[in-house]
Amino acid sequence: MGLWRAPVAEYGLARAAKLVHDAGLSVSSLCRGGFFSADDWLTDNRDAIDEAATLGAPVLILVPGGLGARSLDAARAHVAAALEALVPHAEEAGVRLAIEPMHPMYCADRGVVSTVDSALDLAALFPASTVGVVIDTYHVWWDERVWSLIESAGAAGRIASFQAADWITPLPEGVLLGRGLPGTGCVDTRRFAAAVTAAGYPGPLEIEVFNAELWARPGPEILRDTIRSYVDHVVPAGERNHLGEH
Amino acid sequence: MGLWRAPVAEYGLARAAKLVHDAGLSVSSLCRGGFFSADDWLTDNRDAIDEAATLGAPVLILVPGGLGARSLDAARAHVAAALEALVPHAEEAGVRLAIEPMHPMYCADRGVVSTVDSALDLAALFPASTVGVVIDTYHVWWDERVWSLIESAGAAGRIASFQAADWITPLPEGVLLGRGLPGTGCVDTRRFAAAVTAAGYPGPLEIEVFNAELWARPGPEILRDTIRSYVDHVVPAGERNHLGEH
Numbered sequence: 001m002g003l004w005r006a007p008v009a010e011y012g013l014a015r016a017a018k019l020v021h022d023a024g025l026s027v028s029s030l031c032r033g034g035f036f037s038a039d040d041w042l043t044d045n046r047d048a049i050d051e052a053a054t055l056g057a058p059v060l061i062l063v064p065g066g067l068g069a070r071s072l073d074a075a076r077a078h079v080a081a082a083l084e085a086l087v088p089h090a091e092e093a094g095v096r097l098a099i100e101p102m103h104p105m106y107c108a109d110r111g112v113v114s115t116v117d118s119a120l121d122l123a124a125l126f127p128a129s130t131v132g133v134v135i136d137t138y139h140v141w142w143d144e145r146v147w148s149l150i151e152s153a154g155a156a157g158r159i160a161s162f163q164a165a166d167w168i169t170p171l172p173e174g175v176l177l178g179r180g181l182p183g184t185g186c187v188d189t190r191r192f193a194a195a196v197t198a199a200g201y202p203g204p205l206e207i208e209v210f211n212a213e214l215w216a217r218p219g220p221e222i223l224r225d226t227i228r229s230y231v232d233h234v235v236p237a238g239e240r241n242h243l244g245e246h
Numbered sequence: 247m248g249l250w251r252a253p254v255a256e257y258g259l260a261r262a263a264k265l266v267h268d269a270g271l272s273v274s275s276l277c278r279g280g281f282f283s284a285d286d287w288l289t290d291n292r293d294a295i296d297e298a299a300t301l302g303a304p305v306l307i308l309v310p311g312g313l314g315a316r317s318l319d320a321a322r323a324h325v326a327a328a329l330e331a332l333v334p335h336a337e338e339a340g341v342r343l344a345i346e347p348m349h350p351m352y353c354a355d356r357g358v359v360s361t362v363d364s365a366l367d368l369a370a371l372f373p374a375s376t377v378g379v380v381i382d383t384y385h386v387w388w389d390e391r392v393w394s395l396i397e398s399a400g401a402a403g404r405i406a407s408f409q410a411a412d413w414i415t416p417l418p419e420g421v422l423l424g425r426g427l428p429g430t431g432c433v434d435t436r437r438f439a440a441a442v443t444a445a446g447y448p449g450p451l452e453i454e455v456f457n458a459e460l461w462a463r464p465g466p467e468i469l470r471d472t473i474r475s476y477v478d479h480v481v482p483a484g485e486r487n488h489l490g491e492h
């Protein structure tokens with residue numbers, strides 16, 4: 001399971017690590033570092049790397065952050081500089097940094113890296129073992145170049161994480177909590193999962209849905225519907241029967 | 247001035263044409279044809295071409311429309327087919343069709359052509375005198391390839407329209423009416439105007455702002471602030487003094 005830093009901190013880092021471990025689970029990724037437009041980005045990202053290491057998460061997801069006071073060109077250059085500052089610490093901690101290209105509607109305020117190729121250009125400045133990219137269907141589904149970019153990313157060993165969510169309209173105010181479970185919108189999430197797998201990404205395939213209505217429901221229901229969505233709309237067809245038994 | 251079809255229809259097409267002409271103005275573009283996902287797209291777009299001709303608008307802006315019942319690949323292929331069906335009528339009417347790449351947040355429901363290069367690929371199937379592209383800052387500002395794409399588009403004689411609006415956050419529900427006048431957000435609108443001009447586009451430079459608050463204000467105030475925004479944030483610096491006198 002992927003974890004988020006704020007609820008982990010609230011529950012307690014060591015306690016959360018033990019809870020996951022005792023349940024027989026492992027942490028696939030930690031969300032999120034990045035937000036390099038913030039004043040405390042260096043300290044905060046070093047902390048995030050350490051937290052990922054403590055949790056046994058192999059990957060720290062980096063949401064690059066918005067413009068802040070910078071121009072778009074300068075903000076993008078700053079992301080490269082921030083990565084350079086963080087890579088030695090990540091290497092030492094054994095945590096891979098995963099740059100997440102964000103949907104262009106977040107370019108101003110959440111992530112100035114808007115496409116898979118921009119993320120790959122940044123990652124290419126560093127060893128593939130330490131810096132990769134995230135393929136999140138919600139952010140990249142609209143890009144007609146995405147299929148060839150996934151191939152390139154896989155061939156270069158740069159796919160560090162896969163996350164699936166569906167696109168539903170109308171978008172809510174602030175456009176943050178409008179995602180749908182795979183199968184509820186217009187994205188061919190199964191094609192994406194098959195593409196990253198064919199490109200050599202070994203998994204895991206995460207589902208990551210920001211949706212206020214979904215979050216308001218009881219946990220067991222969310223888990224049930226998420227598993228159903230995963231089986232029906234994410235996992236490759238050949239593996240469905242096997243998974244359907246569980 | 248750019249006109250919109252619905253208010254023109256409400257006022258009366260011939261009456262609107264006369265009103266604009268008698269005021270000593272000309273129509274720079276008509277918004278909008280397109281929406282090729284609609285059942286009546288062919289009739290509706292033929293009508294739009296005829297209306298543009300009646301108004302003396304040299305350009306009909308095409309918003310390609312969303313997915314409808316199609317997959318993304320099929321919807322994009324359908325845009326090409328629709329253009330092919332419309333080009334002879336547009337040529338006959340002397341109206342240039344301008345494909346508008348829409349911000350990727352509109353890909354599902356308003357426009358499946360998401361980048362300038364996708365729009366150029368479509369336009370390239372037809373003569374430049376009949377099919378061009380729109381450079382609208384609101385839709386393309388986030389794309390780091392946009393400066394070289396504007397150069398290519400200009401060199402190929404494909405820039406048919408320029409529209410400026412600024413990006414402001416948070417986005418409103420439905421993300422349609424959240425634009426700002428140039429200068430109120432994070433887009434370097436002057437750089438865009440300079441880029442299309444340098445690429446050989448002879449103008450006009452339109453301001454197109456969808457904003458409920460702005461629209462609610464008295465017309466003369468809107469006009470005053472729009473002219474101010476144009477002088478301060480759109481028109482090339484060398485022409486400012488001249489314009490400021492008016």
